Structure formats: structure tokens, C-alpha cells
Amino acid sequence: MNQSSAPASADPFPLAEARTRYQEWTRRLRSEGLLPVEFLLPRLEVPCSRDLPAMMASGARIASPGDQVLRQRIRELGPWGYGIQLRPGLCTAPHAVALERMIYRSHLIAATVRSLLGEAFAQARCVDFACNHGYFSLELAYQGMREAAGFDLRAENVAKARFLKDYFGIANARFEQRDIYDLDPGDKYDVVLNLGVLYHITDPYKLMELSYKLCTRFAVVDSIMHKEPVSAFLQMVNKDTSSHAEGKFNVELHPTYRAVIDLMYAVGFKQVIEVVRAPLGEGRDCPHELYDRLDRRCLIGFKEPVDLPGLRPAAEAPPVSARRAAPAASARGMANLWRRLRGR
Numbered sequence: 001m002n003q004s005s006a007p008a009s010a011d012p013f014p015l016a017e018a019r020t021r022y023q024e025w026t027r028r029l030r031s032e033g034l035l036p037v038e039f040l041l042p043r044l045e046v047p048c049s050r051d052l053p054a055m056m057a058s059g060a061r062i063a064s065p066g067d068q069v070l071r072q073r074i075r076e077l078g079p080w081g082y083g084i085q086l087r088p089g090l091c092t093a094p095h096a097v098a099l100e101r102m103i104y105r106s107h108l109i110a111a112t113v114r115s116l117l118g119e120a121f122a123q124a125r126c127v128d129f130a131c132n133h134g135y136f137s138l139e140l141a142y143q144g145m146r147e148a149a150g151f152d153l154r155a156e157n158v159a160k161a162r163f164l165k166d167y168f169g170i171a172n173a174r175f176e177q178r179d180i181y182d183l184d185p186g187d188k189y190d191v192v193l194n195l196g197v198l199y200h201i202t203d204p205y206k207l208m209e210l211s212y213k214l215c216t217r218f219a220v221v222d223s224i225m226h227k228e229p230v231s232a233f234l235q236m237v238n239k240d241t242s243s244h245a246e247g248k249f250n251v252e253l254h255p256t257y258r259a260v261i262d263l264m265y266a267v268g269f270k271q272v273i274e275v276v277r278a279p280l281g282e283g284r285d286c287p288h289e290l291y292d293r294l295d296r297r298c299l300i301g302f303k304e305p306v307d308l309p310g311l312r313p314a315a316e317a318p319p320v321s322a323r324r325a326a327p328a329a330s331a332r333g334m335a336n337l338w339r340r341l342r343g344r
Contacts, residue, residue, distance in 0.1 A: 018236070018237050019236065019237075022234070022236075026226075026227075029228075034229075035227040035228065035229075036227070036229060037227065037294050038227070038229065038257060038258070039274070039314055040257070040258070040261060040314050041261065041272055041273055041274040041299065041314050042273045042274070042308075042311040042312065042313055042314055043273065043274045043275070043276050043311065043312040043314070044112065044273055044274070044275050044276070044300075044308060044310070044311055044312075045276055045277070045278035045310070045312060046107065046108060046111060046112050046115075046275060046276075046277065046278055047107065047277070047278050047280055048103075048104045048107040048108055048277045048278075048280075048285060048286050048288075049107065049280055049284050049285065049286060050100075050103065050284060050285070050286045051103075051107075052085060052103065053103065053106040053107065053110065053111075053139055054139070054142055054143055055138060055139045055142040055143075055168055055170075056084060056085045056086075056102075056103075056106075058142070058168060059085055059086045059087040059088075059090075059168070060087055060088055062086075062087060062167070062168070062169075067087075067090060070086060070087075070090060071090065073163065074086075074092055077156070077159060077160050077163055080092040080093050080098075080133065080160065081093070081098075081132065081133070082098065082101075082102050082132070082133050082135055083095065083096075083097075083098030083099035083100070083101065083102050084099075084102060084133065084135060084164065085099060086167060092133075092160075100286055100287055100288065101288050102135065103286050104277075104286040104287070104288040104291065105136075105222075105288070106135070106136075106139055107286070108275055108277065108291070108298055109136060109193075109195065109220060109222060109275070109298060110136055110139040110140055110143070112220075112275050112300075113126070113140060113191055113193075113220065114140065114143055114145075116217075116218065116300070116306075116308075117190065117191070117217070120190070120217075121143075121144065121145060122144050122145070122146060123146050124145050124146060124190040124191060124217075125145070125146055125147045125148070125149070125189045125190050125191075126140055126145060126147075126148050126149070126189055126190060126191040126192070126193055127148075127149050127150075127151070127183070127189040127191075127192055127193065127214055128148065128149065128150040128151070128193040128195070129151065129180045129192065129193060129194050129195070129197050129207075129210075129211070130151070130152055130153065130180060130195075130196070130197045130200070131150030131151060131152050131157070131161060131175065131193075132152060132157050132160075132161075132196070133157060133160040133161055133164065134150045134152075134157075134158075134160070134161025134162075134164060134165065134173065134175050135164070136193055136195060137149065137150040137161070137173050137175070137193070138161070138164055138165060138168065138170055138173050141170050141172045141173035142168060142170050145172070146172060147172055147173075147174075148172065148173040148174075149173075149174050149175075149176075149189070150173070150174070150175045150176075151175070151176050151177075151178045151179075151180050151183065152175070152177060152178075153177070153178075153179055153180075154177070155177050158175050158176065158177045161175040162175055180197075180207075180210065181206070181210065183210070183214065185210065185213045185214060187214070188214060188215070188216050189214055189215055189216065190215065190216055190217045191215060191217060191218060191219070191220065192211045192214050192215040192218075192219035192220070193219075193220050194207065194208075194211045194219055194220060194221045194222070194223075195220065195221075195222040196222060196223065197223070198221065198223040198224075198255055198260065199223050199224040199236075199252055199253075199254045199255065200252055201252065201253065202251060202252065202253055204233060204253055204255060204259075204263060205263065205266070205267070208221075208263045208264060208266075208267045209267045211267070211301075212267040212268050212269060212301070212303070215303065216303065217302070217303065218300050218301060218302045218303065219269070219300070219301050220298065220299075220300050221260060221264065221298070221299045221300070221301065222296070222297070222298040222299075223255060223260060223296065223297070224254055224255075224290075224295060224296050225255055225256060225257040225259075225260055225294075225295070225296065225297045226254055226255065226256045226257070226295075227256070227257060227294070227295075228256050229256075229258065230256060230258060230259075231256060231258040231259045231261075231262045232255075232256050232258075232259055233253040233254060233255050233256070233259055234253070234254045234255075234256070235251060235252070235253060235254075236251070236252045236253075236254055237250065237251050257297060260297075260299060261299070264299065264301040268303070269301030269302060269303065270302060270303060270304055270305050271301070271302040271304075271305045271306065272299055272300070272301045272302070273299065273300050273302075273308065273311065274297060274298065274299050274300075275298040275299070275300060276291075276298075277291065277292075
């Protein structure tokens with residue numbers, strides 16, 4: 001055999017370009033009407049104003065340490081992924097968008113948790129999976145929840161959470177460096193916060209099952225949810241595991257919207273709803289492009305059905321017979337598109 005023959009052809013789908021290929025794929029799907037926005041769950045509408053949440057607003061009354069010392073401490077603990085205002089003009093992240101995003105999510109998630117618990121809020125306990133900077137645990141504890149416990153894999157994230165706990169003077173929150181899969185399933189909490197975790201892992205059933213086992217009332221599942229009209233998980237690769245915001249593996253399984261719903265029912269939740277922003281108008285709405293585009297969504301699973309006045313029905317959901325036929329039609333369209341993309 002002639003060893004000087006032409007080299008083997010290069011990989012036509014190199015791993016390094018996986019994300020670019022997926023973005024091109026979804027762009028073409030949207031252009032052909034194959035990525036519809038679905039609302040398959042009853043929806044709870046909550047206002048997401050530009051008003052600072054209670055904990056951040058309290059920073060205006062904290063005088064010590066001084067600004068210079070505080071800025072130095074923020075730099076030492078950085079980088080910060082969340083924008084948390086410590087006092088007027090001083091925030092953990094330099095960009096206004098980061099603060100807006102945190103305000104939006106605080107109203108969407110923390111305020112909803114408090115509202116759903118009602119009179120039980122003051123005696124309730126919550127656990128915050130992969131808590132990162134611990135913001136949601138801290139906000140709920142600041143507002144009067146009996147105990148909030150946050151766990152994170154990375155020491156630098158726990159250090160940020162403990163700094164914020166001390167700065168805002170919140171005694172009823174605690175943070176530990178621990179893999180959430182090492183938590184004792186016998187230790188029960190009223191609420192599980194499964195926020196921004198589901199798209200950083202490789203074992204979604206295990207995580208959702210843990211969410212179900214540890215909560216006695218409900219679990220909040222906030223995640224990137226892809227729009228493909230199938231119940232599936234999309235593999236994402238080449239993740240930078242050195243980042244404070246990533247998981248332990250350089251591969252992740254991102255869920256579709258339908259996959260999260262199916263998974264929540266599969267582990268045992270009896271009722272699942274979606275939390276969405278209630279438009280206020282007149283410039284009072286806090287923006288968050290990921291939620292506004294429905295790339296990111298917030299679902300709540302209840303261990304027992306509850307009566308929630310004001311829920312908007314899943315009116316856009318087609319009949320069951322139509323839903324069964326829709327994935328097949330969409331799958332044919334996707335297959336045709338894939339053949340065209342390969343032939344480019």
C-alpha cells in the first residue's frame with residue numbers, strides 16, 4: 001500500500017464546532033416554523049418589577065465596611081456571576097444587565113416561594129441545590145423563612161455566599177461545600193430550589209428524583225429548556241469546568257421543555273405549573289431576555305395537588321391526539337432539514 005497516498009479526510013463534524021452547529025440548526029428550525037413556543041402547563045403570573053428585592057434594598061442602611069474595603073473584598077472573591085447590589089452604586093457585578101437579571105429572578109422565584117407558602121413561610125425550611133453565590137437562600141432567609149441551607153460543589157462559591165450572609169447579617173442561612181448527591185434523603189425541607197442546575201449535569205433523573213425526595217411541599221425547577229417539540233435531552237460538549245458557574249463534567253445534557261415536564265411527573269410530582277411574568281407596563285417591567293424569549297423557564301412541582309386561584313390554563317396546548325401526532329410531523333421536518341444541512 002502506498003503510504004504517501006492522500007491523508008484521510010478531516011472529520012466533517014468536529015467536536016469543537018458542536019455548539020456552532022447546534023445554533024445553526026436551531027436558527028434554521030425557527031425559520032421553518034419547527035420550533036414553536038409551547039405552553040403545556042397552567043401558568044401562575046407574577047409581577048417582576050424593577051424594584052429592588054428586600055435584601056438588596058436593605059444595603060442602603062449598611063454603613064460598614066466602607067466602600068473602598070467593600071470593593072476590594074468583591075475583587076478578592078471574584079469573578080461574580082450574579083449582580084447583587086450591596087449598597088447604592090456598589091454591586092458585585094459591574095454590568096447593569098447582571099443586576100437586572102437578578103432582580104427579575106428574585107421576583108419570579110423568591111417572591112413566588114413566599115407567596116405559595118403563605119402563613120407557613122415563617123416556619124418553613126428550604127434547600128438550595130448548587131447554590132452558587134447563595135442569593136435565593138439568603139433572600140428567603142432575610143424575608144423571614146426559618147432556615148435556608150445552600151450547598152455547592154465549589155469552595156469559591158461557598159465563600160461568596162458566606163460573605164453575603166455576613167454582610168447582610170442573616171443568621172438563619174447556612175452554606176456548605178458539598179456535592180448535592182451526598183445529601184441525606186431523610187433530611188426533609190418544605191421547599192427544594194433546583195435553580196440553574198438541570199442543564200449542568202449528566203444524570204437528570206437522579207437530580208429530579210432527589211428534588212422530589214427532599215421536599216415535603218414543592219420544588220422549584222428553573223432551567224434552560226430547549227424548544228424542540230419532543231421530550232429529549234441535548235448533549236452539549238466542551239464546557240469549561242474551571243468556571244465557577246459550570247458543573248463537574250465537560251459534557252452536559254440540556255433538557256427540552258417537554259422533557260422537564262415529563263421528568264417531574266415521572267419522579268412523582270402530582271401537579272406541575274409554570275411561573276411567568278405578569279406584564280406591568282409603563283416601563284416598570286424588569287427585563288430578562290432569556291425568560292422573555294422562553295429559552296429559560298421556571299416550573300414548580302407539588303407533591304400533592306393544591307388549589308391556586310388565578311392560574312391561567314394551558315389553553316395553547318393542543319388536544320392529546322394532536323400532541324401525539326405533532327412530534328412525528330416535527331421529526332420528519334427535522335430529518336429533512338438535517339439532510340439539507342449535511343448537503344451544504
